[in-house]
Amino acid sequence: MTARSDRHILAILTPARIGDTLLHAALAExxxxxxxxxxxxxxxxxxxxxxxxxxxxxxxxxAGQTRAIGDLAHACAQSAGAxxxxxxxxxxxxxxxxxxxxxxxxxFADSILRLATDLGADRVFxxxxxxxxxxxxxGERDFTRLRRHLGPxxxxxxxxxxxxQP
Amino acid sequence: MAQPQPxxxxxxxxxxxxxxxxxxxxxxxxxxxxxxxxxxxxxxxxVTCFALLLRVPPPDGLAQAGWNTLCIFALCGTLWVTSLLxxxxxxxxxxxxxxxxxxxxAEEAYQFFGSKVVFFVLxxxxxxxxxxxxxxxxxxxxxxxxxxxxxxxxxxxxxxxLCAVASTVMSGHAVAAMxxxxxxxxxxxxxxxxxxxxxxxxxxxxxxxxxxxxSSLTVLGGGRGPLAIGLLEEATGHAWTITFMEFIAxxxxxxxxxxxxxxxxxxxxxPPEVASTADAIAVLEGRLRDMGKMxxxxxAVALVLVVTIAAxxxxxxxxxxxxxxxxxxxxLFALGAVTWPEVEENVNWGVIVMYGGAIALxxxxxxxxxxxxxxxxxxxxxxxSPLVLMMVIxxxxxxxxxxxxxxAVVAMLMPPALTLAEHYGLDxxxxxxxxxxxxxxxxxxxISTPVTAIAWSAGYYTPRQVxxxxxxxxxxxxxxxxxxxxxxxxxxGVLWAP
Numbered sequence: 001m002t003a004r005s006d007r008h009i010l011a012i013l014t015p016a017r018i019g020d021t022l023l024h025a026a027l028a029e030x031x032x033x034x035x036x037x038x039x040x041x042x043x044x045x046x047x048x049x050x051x052x053x054x055x056x057x058x059x060x061x062x063a064g065q066t067r068a069i070g071d072l073a074h075a076c077a078q079s080a081g082a083x084x085x086x087x088x089x090x091x092x093x094x095x096x097x098x099x100x101x102x103x104x105x106x107x108f109a110d111s112i113l114r115l116a117t118d119l120g121a122d123r124v125f126x127x128x129x130x131x132x133x134x135x136x137x138x139g140e141r142d143f144t145r146l147r148r149h150l151g152p153x154x155x156x157x158x159x160x161x162x163x164x165q166p
Numbered sequence: 167m168a169q170p171q172p173x174x175x176x177x178x179x180x181x182x183x184x185x186x187x188x189x190x191x192x193x194x195x196x197x198x199x200x201x202x203x204x205x206x207x208x209x210x211x212x213v214t215c216f217a218l219l220l221r222v223p224p225p226d227g228l229a230q231a232g233w234n235t236l237c238i239f240a241l242c243g244t245l246w247v248t249s250l251l252x253x254x255x256x257x258x259x260x261x262x263x264x265x266x267x268x269x270x271x272a273e274e275a276y277q278f279f280g281s282k283v284v285f286f287v288l289x290x291x292x293x294x295x296x297x298x299x300x301x302x303x304x305x306x307x308x309x310x311x312x313x314x315x316x317x318x319x320x321x322x323x324x325x326x327x328l329c330a331v332a333s334t335v336m337s338g339h340a341v342a343a344m345x346x347x348x349x350x351x352x353x354x355x356x357x358x359x360x361x362x363x364x365x366x367x368x369x370x371x372x373x374x375x376x377x378x379x380x381s382s383l384t385v386l387g388g389g390r391g392p393l394a395i396g397l398l399e400e401a402t403g404h405a406w407t408i409t410f411m412e413f414i415a416x417x418x419x420x421x422x423x424x425x426x427x428x429x430x431x432x433x434x435x436x437p438p439e440v441a442s443t444a445d446a447i448a449v450l451e452g453r454l455r456d457m458g459k460m461x462x463x464x465x466a467v468a469l470v471l472v473v474t475i476a477a478x479x480x481x482x483x484x485x486x487x488x489x490x491x492x493x494x495x496x497x498l499f500a501l502g503a504v505t506w507p508e509v510e511e512n513v514n515w516g517v518i519v520m521y522g523g524a525i526a527l528x529x530x531x532x533x534x535x536x537x538x539x540x541x542x543x544x545x546x547x548x549x550x551s552p553l554v555l556m557m558v559i560x561x562x563x564x565x566x567x568x569x570x571x572x573x574a575v576v577a578m579l580m581p582p583a584l585t586l587a588e589h590y591g592l593d594x595x596x597x598x599x600x601x602x603x604x605x606x607x608x609x610x611x612x613i614s615t616p617v618t619a620i621a622w623s624a625g626y627y628t629p630r631q632v633x634x635x636x637x638x639x640x641x642x643x644x645x646x647x648x649x650x651x652x653x654x655x656x657x658x659g660v661l662w663a664p
Contacts, residue, residue: 015625017361050613051623055339056514057252058571059616060389062295064511065343072347073623080360080625 007035010121012042012112013088015080018127022157023088026125029155030097037097038119039088041081042112043105048073078103109142113149124150127157209250216241220267225539232534234267239531239540239581242523246574253571254516257523269530278529279522282488283396287517289491290386293471294336295512296504302464303344305457307332311348312450318438321446322368323429325349329376330425335475337388338381338606339616340512342373346620348453349373353626355449356440366626368436371635374621375432375609379424381617382606385413385487386475390572393521394602397580398594400529401537406594410482416599419654423646427639435635466501470494517573524577531581541585552590552661553651556600559583560647564604564640568614572605579605596660600651607643609636 011026013019023039030037052070055061061069085101092099104111116124128143146154193201200207216237224233238260245256261279265272297303310328315321325345332341349369358366381387385395395408408416474494478487498504531537550558559579566575579601587597608614612622612632622632655661 015361017628047623051619053249054613054619055616056516057249058613059339060514060517060520060573061339061343061616062512062514065298065340069343069346069620069623072350076350076360076624079354083359
């Protein structure tokens with residue numbers, strides 16, 4: 001096993017299935033370099049806002065119901081995140097990688113940049129399978145921003161069927 | 167070599183709000199401004215185009231008032247599609263623009279808020295609020311799912327059937343919001359994992375599809391039906407309407423076929439991986455125990471609901487569906503079955519504003535000759551077969567509804583489509599139904615409609631799954647609409663105007 005280094009890897013998990021691939025890659029690198037790993041489950045605030053906007057502007061759902069649905073969706077994301085992070089902890093322990101897990105919620109790119117700065121991450125693993133091929137059209141701005149701020153520290157993980165690196 | 171000791175993994179609660187941090191945006195100032203003011207810039211662009219169009223002289227065969235109406239229609243259509251402004255605000259813009267640009271007098275424009283359709287929708291939404299506020303809807307939903315959910319497959323079908331049936335008497339959106347916590351409890355009790363459980367996906371797809379399909383059966387299923395009827399009545403000078411029972415008769419075979427297709431799709435694409443529903447049934451029984459016995463308030467709501475629906479069905483033509491709706495509202499308050507705060511919480515008043523403006527704009531399109539000019543310009547002298555024409559309009563309606571509110575689709579397509587119906591000698595009721603029915607088919611995107619957005623928010627399926635299943639349902643839905651036009655409506659005497 002590699003000796004522990006000062007390197008710090010940040011892995012951002014989202015509800016997407018590509019999270020498994022991302023975690024595998026982050027664990028492998030942490031193990032190979034002896035880096036510490038922090039896995040953050042990110043609840044995308046934009047998704048909540050899309051939901052609220054859809055309920056109130058597309059279908060005229062009442063304010064009370066909109067609030068209730070928003071709260072339930074948030075609770076769903078939190079419980080899915082907690083479940084996922086428990087699996088991550090078990091996998092990290094099995095791989096012998098020091099790992100801290102936590103939940104966060106906020107805008108996708110903002111949150112990742114803030115976490116990377118706060119934690120002083122040397123490497124940031126982010127997946128790009130969130131909305132499939134549509135991400136090329138609509139999610140690209142976030143990734144451009146991440147690339148600009150994080151530079152080579154950013155490691156994009158994408159589904160194998162598509163090209164591996166932009 | 168020292169072995170790294172894994173630190174104890176921890177799942178921390180959401181962190182408290184951190185001290186405000188600033189990020190220096192190093193992009194050129196022009197890019198920063200463009201990205202921050204994108205919405206306002208688009209709005210300015212749309213309004214500038216509108217202003218430039220107004221300055222263009224009207225084309226041959228169209229008066230200045232007609233041209234102005236067409237420009238307002240283009241402006242509102244763009245705003246409805248792009249959602250640069252909320253739908254209701256766009257409708258207000260429409261209603262204020264009509265007198266401002268000399269299309270109709272202010273008194274005429276604003277009187278459309280008094281349309282009976284607006285009051286019918288208000289009554290239906292208040293009835294829905296009473297059902298939710300009293301807890302009756304939740305009790306009935308829980309009882310139904312418990313009674314029929316003996317096996318995993320039957321549980322999925324119970325949710326599907328419940329949502330479909332409930333959406334015939336309440337707005338599909340309200341049903342989805344009401345059933346969502348119940349399905350969520352079931353999924354949690356059965357320990358179904360988000361994105362990994364086929365059973366979980368099946369339950370939430372059943373919720374969404376049941377609401378979408380069921381809400382097409384009656385005018386109570388959503389606002390689009392009443393809005394279309396209001397536009398039909400205004401455009402034909404109240405010579406034509408669609409009664410409560412006629413609406414059901416026109417769409418019933420479609421709903422039955424789509425329910426069958428939906429049930430097969432659920433079984434085919436999401437075969438349950440669990441063997442028992444015992445945990446779910448236990449949760450539902452716990453919910454019922456917590457609810458206790460049926461309260462007097464729930465009984466009162468049930469009574470008003472049954473009497474109102476019977477009156478809409480039997481006396482809607484003579485008493486008027488809006489009058490019945492208003493009497494039902496009064497009865498609910500008189501019996502103490504609903505309170506004003508509950509109504510405020512469960513009714514989105516934007517719907518009233520949206521419908522008033524949409525009906526005013528539709529009427530102006532018809533009166534000013536703008537709708538006729540538009541259809542002639544689009545057809546360009548070509549004569550299509552009436553069936554092909556109606557299918558094209560149905561396809562347009564079903565496609566647009568994936569991208570925008572179904573009420574907005576109805577508001578945009580109805581005025582020119584009714585003019586086309588007149589041109590082709592088609593029964594305007596057939597044209598109305600071939601817009602209204604597909605306008606509900608928002609199966610393909612997770613946020614096409616509140617119903618799909620609510621189901622998707624649970625996180626049990628991916629957008630890709632929605633698109634794949636939704637595409638099939640949309641295609642089959644269009645096929646069913648074609649069958650209705652070809653075989654069912656002629657049987658009812660609804661294809662050609664007498």
